[in-house]
Amino acid sequence: MLAYIIRRVFQSALVLLVVGLVAFSMFSFVGDPIDNMLGQERTQADVERLRQTLGLDQPFVVQYWRFLEQAAQGNFGQSYRQGRPVAEIFLERLPATLELAFVSGLMALIGGISLGIFTAIRRRGTAANLIMTASLIGVSLPTFLIGILLIYLFSVELGWLPSFGRGEVTRVGGWTTGFLTTSGIKALILPSITLGLYQMTLIMRLVRTEMLEVLRMDYIRFARARGIREKSVNFHHALKNTLVPVITITGLQLGSIIAFAIITETVFQWPGVGLLFINAVQFVDIPVMAAYLMMISVMFVGINLIVDMLYFAIDPRLRVDRTAGGH
Amino acid sequence: MTDTPIPPAPPSRLRRAWESDLFWSFRHAPVAMASSFVVIVLILGAVLAPLIAPHDPFSPGTLNLMNGFTPPGQANAMTGDIFLLGTDDQGRDVFSTILYGMRISLFVGFSAVLLAMVLGVTLGLLAGYVGGWTETIIMRIADVQLTFPAILVAMLIFGIAKGITPPEYRDEMAIWVLILAIGLSDWVQFARVVRGATLVEKNKEYIQAARLIGRTPFSIMLRHILPNVLNPVLVIATISLALAIIAEATLSFLGVGAPPTKPSLGTLIRIGQEFMFSGEWWILIFPAVTLLALALSINLLGDWLRDALNPRLR
Numbered sequence: 001m002l003a004y005i006i007r008r009v010f011q012s013a014l015v016l017l018v019v020g021l022v023a024f025s026m027f028s029f030v031g032d033p034i035d036n037m038l039g040q041e042r043t044q045a046d047v048e049r050l051r052q053t054l055g056l057d058q059p060f061v062v063q064y065w066r067f068l069e070q071a072a073q074g075n076f077g078q079s080y081r082q083g084r085p086v087a088e089i090f091l092e093r094l095p096a097t098l099e100l101a102f103v104s105g106l107m108a109l110i111g112g113i114s115l116g117i118f119t120a121i122r123r124r125g126t127a128a129n130l131i132m133t134a135s136l137i138g139v140s141l142p143t144f145l146i147g148i149l150l151i152y153l154f155s156v157e158l159g160w161l162p163s164f165g166r167g168e169v170t171r172v173g174g175w176t177t178g179f180l181t182t183s184g185i186k187a188l189i190l191p192s193i194t195l196g197l198y199q200m201t202l203i204m205r206l207v208r209t210e211m212l213e214v215l216r217m218d219y220i221r222f223a224r225a226r227g228i229r230e231k232s233v234n235f236h237h238a239l240k241n242t243l244v245p246v247i248t249i250t251g252l253q254l255g256s257i258i259a260f261a262i263i264t265e266t267v268f269q270w271p272g273v274g275l276l277f278i279n280a281v282q283f284v285d286i287p288v289m290a291a292y293l294m295m296i297s298v299m300f301v302g303i304n305l306i307v308d309m310l311y312f313a314i315d316p317r318l319r320v321d322r323t324a325g326g327h
Numbered sequence: 328m329t330d331t332p333i334p335p336a337p338p339s340r341l342r343r344a345w346e347s348d349l350f351w352s353f354r355h356a357p358v359a360m361a362s363s364f365v366v367i368v369l370i371l372g373a374v375l376a377p378l379i380a381p382h383d384p385f386s387p388g389t390l391n392l393m394n395g396f397t398p399p400g401q402a403n404a405m406t407g408d409i410f411l412l413g414t415d416d417q418g419r420d421v422f423s424t425i426l427y428g429m430r431i432s433l434f435v436g437f438s439a440v441l442l443a444m445v446l447g448v449t450l451g452l453l454a455g456y457v458g459g460w461t462e463t464i465i466m467r468i469a470d471v472q473l474t475f476p477a478i479l480v481a482m483l484i485f486g487i488a489k490g491i492t493p494p495e496y497r498d499e500m501a502i503w504v505l506i507l508a509i510g511l512s513d514w515v516q517f518a519r520v521v522r523g524a525t526l527v528e529k530n531k532e533y534i535q536a537a538r539l540i541g542r543t544p545f546s547i548m549l550r551h552i553l554p555n556v557l558n559p560v561l562v563i564a565t566i567s568l569a570l571a572i573i574a575e576a577t578l579s580f581l582g583v584g585a586p587p588t589k590p591s592l593g594t595l596i597r598i599g600q601e602f603m604f605s606g607e608w609w610i611l612i613f614p615a616v617t618l619l620a621l622a623l624s625i626n627l628l629g630d631w632l633r634d635a636l637n638p639r640l641r
Contacts, residue, residue: 015471026487140623142573144580145615148596152603152611163604259479266581281486281583289486300474 008308012301017068019297023290024067076291081283086291090273095176096166097265097272101257103188104196108257109250112200116207120215121234132208135201143260147194147267154190162187164269195264199253206249210242244311251307255300352635359631362624369621373429380423385588399609413609415598421609424595425617431591432621435505436572442510443571444564447517452548452556454518455525466522469515477512478574484508485583498586505584509574516563524556558636565629569622576618592618 058066070076076086119128138146155163167183169176178184214220215238223233262274269275273292280288353359372379399413399421413421450469454462472480488504489497528534529552537547572592578584579593587594592614599611 015474018471026490136626137623140569140573140626141619142577142622144577145596145619148600148603148611148615152608156604255474256476259476262479262482263577263581278482278581278583281482281489284486284490286490289483293483296475296479304474 004312005309008305012305015301016297019293020068020071021064023071023293024064026286026290026293027067071291071294076294077287079280079285079288081280081285081288086287089276089288090291090295091174093271093273093276096178096270097258097261097274099178100188100191100195100264100270100272101254101261104192104194105199105254105257107192108196108199108203108253111196112203113207113246115200116204117211117234117239119204120208120211123212131204135204138197138201143194143198143263144267146197147190147264150190150194151267161190163190166271191264191268191270194267195257195261198260199257202253203246203250207242207246210245211238214238214241247310248307251303251310255296255303258299259296349635353631356631356635358627359635362627362631365620365624366628369429369617369624370433372426373433376423376426376430380420380426382420382423384419384424384427398607399613413607413613415602415607415610421613424590425592425614428590428592428595428614429617429621431502431585431589432572432575432593432618435502435509435575435585435591436568438506439509439513439571439575440564440567442506443513443567444517444560446510447514448521448553448556448560450514451518451521452525452552455522456529456544456548456552462522465518469518472512473515477509477570478577480512481508481574481578482581482583484511485578489583498588501584501586502589505575505578508578509571512574513567513571516567517560520559520563521556524559525552528552528555562629562633562636565625565632569625569629572618572625573622592621 074087078084079086079089082089115131119131122128151163154161162183165187166178167185167187168181169178169184170180178188215234220233220238223237224230228237258274261270261272262278264270265272265274266278273295276288277292279285280292353363377383415421415424450465454465485504485508488500488507492500492504525548534547534551537551542551575584575591576593576596579591580597582597585591585594587598590598595614596611596618599614602608602610
C-alpha cells in the first residue's frame with residue numbers, strides 16, 4: 001500500500017512538472033516578454049539589461065527551473081493587462097469562486113444522492129420517469145444556456161433574484177464572503193444552480209445505476225428475507241455500497257466544478273478566478289493564464305490523489321488487490 | 328424446352344443495407360427516427376442556407392436599420408416588413424442568421440470531430456499495435472490531458488493560438504483555431520478506445536496470418552485492424568459531435584470563439600443575451616432552441632447507436 005501511494009505521489013509530481021512546462025512554454029513562445037514590459041521607446045541596452053535581470057539569457061532548463069521555483073513560492077510575475085502581481089489578483093478573486101463552488105458542490109451532492117436513491121427505489125413510478133427524462137435534457141443543455149434561461153426567468157420576468165455580481169460582501173480578514181448579507185445570499189442562488197445542475201444530474205444518474213446494481217445482489221434479497229425493514233435495507237445495506245464510485249466521481253467532479261465555474265462566472269459576471277481567466281484568454285494575458293493553469297492542475301492532481309487514497313480507506317478489497325497485483 | 332428456375336436476383340446494396348441489423352433496430356426505435364429527422368432537417372437548413380434564407384444577413388446592402396427589433400411574425404411599424412422569427416438590433420433577420428450560424432456551428436463541430444478522430448485513431452492504433460515506449464508516451468499524455476476538462480484545454484489552446492497569430496488575422500483564423508482547439512481537446516477518448524480494441528485484435532489469428540505473409544505493420548493497422556475497431560469509433564464520434572457543437576457554442580458565447588462578423592449559434596446567443604433585459608426575447612430564444620434541438624437530437628442518436636452496435640445488448 002505504501003509503495004502504491006509513493007508511486008501515485010511520484011506520478012502526480014510528474015504531471016505537475018509537465019503542466020509547468022506547458023505553462024512555462026507559453027511565456028517563451030507566445031509573445032516576447034520584453035516587448036510586453038518595455039514600451040516603444042527603448043534602446044538595445046535597455047533590452048539587454050532587462051534580459052539579464054529577467055534571466056532570459058540563461059539556458060532553457062535553467063529558466064524552467066527558476067520558473068518552477070518562483071511558481072512554488074506563488075510568484076507568477078505581473079499581469080500584462082492590470083500591471084499588478086498575479087498572485088495578489090488571484091487572492092482577491094479566489095473567495096468568490098470557492099464560495100460558489102462550495103455551495104453548488106454541496107447542492108449537487110445532496111440533490112444528486114437523494115434523487116438518485118429516489119429514482120432507484122421507485123424505479124417504475126411516474127415521478128422517477130419524469131426525473132430521468134428531465135435529467136437527459138439537463139445533460140444536453142449547455143451550462144451557459146441554463147444560466148441564461150435562469151436569468152431570463154427569475155431576473156427578467158419575475159424580478160426575484162439579481163442577474164449579476166456577488167451582491168454585498170463582508171470582509172473577514174483576507175477573505176470576502178457573501179454568506180453574511182441577504183443580497184449576497186440572493187446573488188449566490190442562480191449561479192450555484194447553474195453550476196451545480198449538471199453535476200447533480202451526473203451524480204443522480206450514477207447513484208441510480210449503482211443502487212439498481214446493488215439492489216439486485218443476493219445479500220439484499222437475504223436482508224429482505226430476514227424481515228429487515230425496507231427503509232433499513234435501502235439506506236443501511238444498499239446505500240453504503242453504492243458510495244465508493246460516488247465518492248470517486250464526486251471528487252473528480254470537484255475539479256471540473258472549478259473549471260466550469262469559468263462559464264458560470266462569465267454568464268453572471270461573478271468576480272471570481274474563472275472570469276479572470278476568460279478575460280486573460282481574450283486579451284492574451286499570459287502570466288494570468290499560466291498561473292490559472294498551475295492553480296487548476298495543483299488542485300486537480302491533489303484531488304485525484306486524495307480520491308485514490310480515500311478509495312483505499314473505504315474499500316478494503318482494493319488494498320489486497322493493488323499490493324498483490326503490483327499495479 | 329425445360330423450365331430452368333430463374334435464380335433470384337441478388338439483393339441490391341440498398342436493399343441489403345435496409346435489411347441489415349442496424350437498420351432493423353433503427354426502424355424500431357421511434358426516438359432514433361425522430362431525432363435523426365431533426366438532425367437531417369437542421370443540417371439541410373444549414374447546407375442550403377443561401378437558398379432558403381430569406382435575407383443574406385452578412386451583406387450590408389440588404390439590411391435596413393429601420394427593421395431593427397421587429398418582433399417575430401409582426402409587421403415592422405415603419406417599413407411594414409414581416410420577419411418569421413423577428414430581427415435583431417441591426418435589422419438582420421433572425422431566421423437567416425440562425426441558418427448561417429448553424430453552418431458555422433456544424434462546420435466547426437464536424438471538422439473538430441474529424442480532427443480528433445483521425446488523431447485519436449492513429450495514436451490509438453500506434454499505441455496498441457506498436458506498444459513499448461510509443462504506447463507509454465501516448466497514453467501518459469492522454470492521462471494527463473484527461474485530468475483536465477476538455478473545455479478548459481480548448482480554452483487554453485485557443486488562448487495560445489490567439490497569442491501566436493498576428494492581430495490582423497485573428498478574426499479570419501478564429502474558426503480554424505476553434506477547430507484545432509476543440510479537436511485537440513477531444514482525441515483522448517478515441518485513442519483510449521482504439522488502443523483497447525487494438526490490443527484485443529492484434530493477438531487474433533487473422534492478424535498473425537497477415538504478419539506471416541509479410542504484410543507491413545502499416546498495412547496491417549490500416550487494412551486489418553482499423554475496420555474491426557470502427558464500431559466504437561462511430562459511437563464516440565456521434566457523441567463527440569454533440570459535445571463539440573456545445574463546446575463551440577460555449578467558447579463562442581464566452582467570447583473566445585467565432586467572431587461577431589462570422590457568428591455561430593454561440594455567438595448569436597451571446598448577442599441575444601444583451602437584449603434579454605430589454606424584452607427582445609426572440610433574438611436570444613430562437614438560436615438557443617436551435618442549439619438545444621441540435622445537441623439533444625445528436626445525443627439521442629448517439630445513445631441509440633451505442634445500444635444498437637453493442638452486440639451484448641442484442
